[in-house]
Amino acid sequence: MEADAVLDCMGLYCPMPIIETTDKIRELEVGQVLEIIADDKGIVTDMRAWCESTGHEFLGVKEKDGAYRVYIKKRVES
Amino acid sequence: MAEKEKVTIVVFSGELDKALAGFNIATTAAGMGMDVTMFFTFWGLNVIKKNQGRLKSKGRMRKMLNWMNRGGSQRLPLSKFHMFGLGTWMAKKLMGEVRMPTLEDSIATAKRLGVKFVACNTTLGFMGLEEDAFIPEVDSFAGAATFLGEARKDTVNLFI
Numbered sequence: 661m662e663a664d665a666v667l668d669c670m671g672l673y674c675p676m677p678i679i680e681t682t683d684k685i686r687e688l689e690v691g692q693v694l695e696i697i698a699d700d701k702g703i704v705t706d707m708r709a710w711c712e713s714t715g716h717e718f719l720g721v722k723e724k725d726g727a728y729r730v731y732i733k734k735r736v737e738s
Numbered sequence: 739m740a741e742k743e744k745v746t747i748v749v750f751s752g753e754l755d756k757a758l759a760g761f762n763i764a765t766t767a768a769g770m771g772m773d774v775t776m777f778f779t780f781w782g783l784n785v786i787k788k789n790q791g792r793l794k795s796k797g798r799m800r801k802m803l804n805w806m807n808r809g810g811s812q813r814l815p816l817s818k819f820h821m822f823g824l825g826t827w828m829a830k831k832l833m834g835e836v837r838m839p840t841l842e843d844s845i846a847t848a849k850r851l852g853v854k855f856v857a858c859n860t861t862l863g864f865m866g867l868e869e870d871a872f873i874p875e876v877d878s879f880a881g882a883a884t885f886l887g888e889a890r891k892d893t894v895n896l897f898i
Contacts, residue, residue, distance in 0.1 A: 671836070671837055672837055673836055673837070673838060674762070674766070675762055675765055675766040675769065676837070676838075676839060678766050678769045678770070679765055679766070679769050679847055679851070681769070682768075682769035682770075682851065709770075710769070710770055713743075713770040713771055713772070714770060714771045715771075738771070
């Protein structure tokens with residue numbers, strides 16, 4: 661999947677990936693895709709919940725060697 | 739989007755671990771687009787006291803209370819295993835190793851994300867504290883009616 665921006669959250673625990681995603685998504689245009697890389701398993705359910713609350717689209721997640729790549733499409737201005 | 743959901747958190751406790759739990763939820767909720775207010779009361783006021791300077795207060799008993807209950811984000815003990823500061827020092831070290839934000843970081847993040855800080859006026863009065871004993875991040879000083887006025891509209895209410 662092609663992402664417009666990548667956010668490295670490796671080594672960070674809850675709630676830091678969420679806080680950093682909140683900041684990062686502001687830099688994107690509506691329709692663009694953000695890729696978040698993290699090794700905290702909680703990110704998979706947390707990001708889904710974050711998308712539900714904020715109105716952004718959860719595109720999916722890929723896991724490889726303990727690293728999770730989460731893809732989010734910016735849906736609303738923030 | 740519809741009207742923002744509201745969250746209020748009463749921070750009653752003045753311990754580091756409890757304060758961190760409160761700020762963890764507050765910053766996450768703000769990051770999720772919710773409107774967050776934190777009410778600091780009783781020992782929770784220690785979380786938002788300035789770390790520098792002496793606390794001014796009138797009367798011998800209040801002076802004694804404020805001397806024993808100095809507060810400030812850097813002075814908070816753990817609710818368990820404080821061990822005269824050793825346990826707290828170790829916990830801070832371990833949290834640093836896994837890059838958890840410090841309480842000071844979390845206070846700054848909360849402010850940046852628009853979390854409102856309200857300090858309980860009644861406790862200020864009883865402890866004999868002035869408004870200048872608190873960090874400038876505090877938005878207002880108010881009472882229970884303000885809290886309930888906010889809380890009744892909320893979807894999430896927490897007491898820590």
